[in-house]
Amino acid sequence: MPCREHLTQLREVEAELDALDVAVAIVTFDAGPMAEAYVAQTGIRWPLLVDGERELYRAYGMLRGRAWDLYGPPTIWTYIKLLARGRRLQKTGSDVTQLGGDVLIDPAGAVRLHHVGRGPADRPSVQELLAVVRGRSG
Template identity: 25%
Template sequence: MHEYYPAAPAPKGELLTADGRKVSVSSLYLLRPVLLQFSRHLGCVFCIDHAKQLLKHYEMLKRHGIDIALIIMGDAKDAQTFHDTLKLTYPVYADPNQKVYRAFNVPRGNVWQVAGPQLWWEGLKALSRSGMGRPRGDLMQLGGSYLIDTNGQIVWSFRPTSSVEFPNIDEIVVAADTLSPIADA
């Protein structure tokens, strides 16, 4: 579900870039607000599909004043592979021990929430659109989306209740527009 916060400070933490450098989470929103998109396990059909949707709308999201940072639970090599395989134009960061996931309180699910039969139809549709990788990592980890302004405040979030749930692009745009004027005229 999405939440509009009375702004709350973004947690601290370190991530790895695709080339293996350590970067602080706070460096990601120094110049522009950022949408931190936490992915589920590597190979998640829904996450691959959502990453492609973000790519499709990336230029428009930038015009609305925000950057995107995709976070995976793999290592730097996994981040590079994910980035290159999907031909993403926004950065992918690694959180191999899920410390940043925990700092942001990204939800975990149960078997029903991550693989229950109510998800199978959506899973087949995502698989046909975007393909699938080999499942690796914490299979119970759900995703999460957090919009952080340049003051380091979480101003909006989306915390799913199942593996199929991601914010739609319109929700992200509305949240971004609360931070800056619309720029795609």
């Protein structure tokens, strides 16, 4: 659910991302029906890249989390806040131990932000991402 919430927040600033000429791509390790359901549920229009072997995840240091990372206080607090705002828990058939993150790569191929999540709720804010993009945009 935190990953979907992060995408929802990004979608809320989609027009600004477009104005800043940002190309967004989403990477998942789920293929087939799981990936299709994800697109349908989130309404994303950005490319969804399937990394079934998790090569990109490993290359960026996004490995599997430990129990404390996955179910510790930051994650529990995030779920409480999301549920209080009316979000619903979604059953997932995917590997909940796989950590995610955010990577911003500029047009020249230089990595401008590399954030490896320490748990499901550990993501940079949309404002942090926009600040990095604006910095490179001038």
